[in-house]
Amino acid sequence: MKDILIQIFTELNDRITQENLERAKDGRIKIAAFEVKILGQATLLANDLIAKILPLQMTNDLDAVFEANEYFATHLLRTEILPKFNLILDPDSEKVWIPAGSKFEVILNLHHLKVKILDPESALVSKAIKAREKNKVLIIDALASELFPNLAERIEKAGGDLDYFLKD
Amino acid sequence: MPRKTLKDKIKKKAALNEAHRKDIRFIKTIAVLKGKGLLRTNLPIAATKSARLDINHAIWAGRTVEPRILEVLPAAILHFPKTFLNLANMPPDLEKVVKMIRANKEDGEDFEGIPFAKMRHWANTQLRDRRTKPVETLKQTRTFRLRQDAIDKLAKLVEAGTFPDQTSAIEAAIDKL
Numbered sequence: 001m002k003d004i005l006i007q008i009f010t011e012l013n014d015r016i017t018q019e020n021l022e023r024a025k026d027g028r029i030k031i032a033a034f035e036v037k038i039l040g041q042a043t044l045l046a047n048d049l050i051a052k053i054l055p056l057q058m059t060n061d062l063d064a065v066f067e068a069n070e071y072f073a074t075h076l077l078r079t080e081i082l083p084k085f086n087l088i089l090d091p092d093s094e095k096v097w098i099p100a101g102s103k104f105e106v107i108l109n110l111h112h113l114k115v116k117i118l119d120p121e122s123a124l125v126s127k128a129i130k131a132r133e134k135n136k137v138l139i140i141d142a143l144a145s146e147l148f149p150n151l152a153e154r155i156e157k158a159g160g161d162l163d164y165f166l167k168d
Numbered sequence: 169m170p171r172k173t174l175k176d177k178i179k180k181k182a183a184l185n186e187a188h189r190k191d192i193r194f195i196k197t198i199a200v201l202k203g204k205g206l207l208r209t210n211l212p213i214a215a216t217k218s219a220r221l222d223i224n225h226a227i228w229a230g231r232t233v234e235p236r237i238l239e240v241l242p243a244a245i246l247h248f249p250k251t252f253l254n255l256a257n258m259p260p261d262l263e264k265v266v267k268m269i270r271a272n273k274e275d276g277e278d279f280e281g282i283p284f285a286k287m288r289h290w291a292n293t294q295l296r297d298r299r300t301k302p303v304e305t306l307k308q309t310r311t312f313r314l315r316q317d318a319i320d321k322l323a324k325l326v327e328a329g330t331f332p333d334q335t336s337a338i339e340a341a342i343d344k345l
Binding site: 051055056136141 | 174177178179181182185189198205206207208209210211233234235236237239240281282290293294
């Protein structure tokens with residue numbers, strides 16, 4: 001998944017370079033550099049260590065939040081770049097809850113954009129609280145993996161119920 | 169619950185999850201949905217395009233192992249009905265969801281905790297193969313009795329090349345309403 005994200009956002013960066021050249025010729029305002037935060041299941045699949053240990057399934061939606069409301073970039077992603085990778089931009093990406101204490105890792109730092117992914121433990125806390133039905137098996141597997149020493153505590157601190165994940 | 173007991177229960181449950189992932193019903197479901205471009209996985213399960221899948225096995229895999237299977241299942245049933253065995257025996261609540269999506273209804277009932285909107289969304293998403301059309305763009309047959317002058321006008325519009333066919337002319341007129 002990390003490779004796919006790198007390909008997607010490198011292509012986006014290249015297309016912005018072309019667009020800015022066109023805009024410079026016409027005397028229009030150039031697209032300013034911006035940041036993209038990747039959330040959801042893609043953050044787990046993009047983390048090499050986690051993806052090696054946790055069994056993960058993903059539908060074809062990518063949760064990505066843009067720092068600036070950059071129409072050119074989001075439109076290009078939606079209509080041209082993401083379909084090449086059989087992905088769609090989740091329109092509800094902005095609604096993904098980011099728990100307190102979350103960290104972001106930069107996976108790509110290009111001229112026009114910087115791509116960051118949410119740390120896996122925080123992604124799991126978010127799933128355990130906001131989408132627990134869909135992630136019952138994933139949370140148990142993550143807790144059992146012992147890769148996340150603070151996961152149980154963070155879920156409980158955020159109001160989650162660990163017993164729920166143990167029910168049949 | 170004491171931490172030690174909790175930890176033991178988690179380990180036990182994780183071992184059960186692992187056993188479920190080795191179940192042929194789960195493996196086959198993932199292989200088929202991966203082959204259809206509806207789901208991706210990091211498990212070493214090869215995608216298949218030709219295998220046939222028992223609907224009850226897919227439901228079991230969705231309920232027991234991966235609820236994302238249930239999220240895309242109505243889309244798979246609608247786009248690839250021949251892939252599934254025992255479709256006639258699918259649970260009535262799933263059948264209802266499929267019917268509501270096929271009829272392009274905005275609202276419907278959830279299935280196994282999966283919101284209707286999510287299942288509808290995947291049925292209306294263009295797949296990689298480009299041959300499979302989103303359900304909402306599929307044409308449905310309707311019969312109307314039109315006045316002769318309206319029929320003549322439709323024929324003239326097609327003859328003049330304004331529209332490729334009479335259906336497109338009617339759709340364009342509806343879009344303007």
